[in-house]
Each structure stands twice: as C-alpha cells, then as structure tokens.
Amino acid sequence: MASSQSDGSSSYSQHSSRSPIPYRVAGRDVRLCVKAARWISWSPDNPGRRYFKCRNAQEGGCGFYTWYDGPTTTFIREVLNDLRDAVWSARREKEGLVLAIQEERMKVEEKITEVDAAQRDGGSKKAIM
Numbered sequence: 001m002a003s004s005q006s007d008g009s010s011s012y013s014q015h016s017s018r019s020p021i022p023y024r025v026a027g028r029d030v031r032l033c034v035k036a037a038r039w040i041s042w043s044p045d046n047p048g049r050r051y052f053k054c055r056n057a058q059e060g061g062c063g064f065y066t067w068y069d070g071p072t073t074t075f076i077r078e079v080l081n082d083l084r085d086a087v088w089s090a091r092r093e094k095e096g097l098v099l100a101i102q103e104e105r106m107k108v109e110e111k112i113t114e115v116d117a118a119q120r121d122g123g124s125k126k127a128i129m
C-alpha cells in the first residue's frame with residue numbers, strides 16, 4: 001500500500017521548475033521505476049494533488065514521476081493555497097513561541113539557581129532578583 005505523505009517545501013520547488021506534461025513522462029517511464037512512492041504536491045500550481053515519484057528521488061533516482069489526480073479547479077486551488085499558507089504561518093509562529101518559552105524557562109532556572117545559592121550562603125539577606 002502506497003502511503004500518502006505531505007511534500008516539503010524543498011521538493012516542491014524542484015517540481016515547479018518542471019514542464020507540466022507529466023502524463024507523457026508516465027507513458028514513457030512507468031516501467032523504469034518499480035518502487036514509486038505517492039506524495040501530495042503543495043506547489044502553488046497543484047496544491048493537494050497526489051502524484052507518484054521514484055522512491056529514490058532524494059538520492060537522484062530514475063527521474064520517474066506522474067500525477068495520480070487530475071487537475072483541480074481554480075477555486076479549490078486558491079482555497080488550498082490559502083490553507084497551506086495559513087498552516088505554514090501558524091507553524092512558524094509556534095516554533096518562535098516554543099523557542100521564546102525555552103529561553104524564558106532557562107532564565108527562570110538560572111534565577112532559581114542563584115536564589116538557592118544565596119540562601120545556602122546563610123545570613124545573607126541581599127536581594128538577588
């Protein structure tokens with residue numbers, strides 16, 4: 001069973017530079033690649049459209065790829081592009097927030113260590129915070 005995987009931004013740029021005549025490629029090359037993996041394109045031109053690509057494409061492979069789904073409507077394309085951009089934007093924002101939380105957590109832990117050390121000094125009433 002071919003698993004459906006979402007395509008990263010790194011591999012769609014490679015596809016967007018290709019000529020949009022995948023059916024001709026399929027007719028010629030379909031027997032060259034026994035192990036094709038199914039992916040979902042997230043390129044601006046073909047968001048949500050499934051395609052097969054040589055399983056070894058990351059290491060060069062045989063160059064085989066072909067669409068599994070036919071072309072979609074302009075409206076669906078626009079909706080999927082907007083949703084894709086919203087997800088990517090939300091992910092970037094989340095990553096930034098996670099990093100900010102980690103930084104703040106480290107600062108708090110440093111302060112706790114300082115306070116603990118000051119308390120162990122005993123008698124010292126000097127405020128640290």
Ligand SMILES: [Zn+2]
Nearest residue numbers: 033054061062
């Ligand atoms: Zn191949």
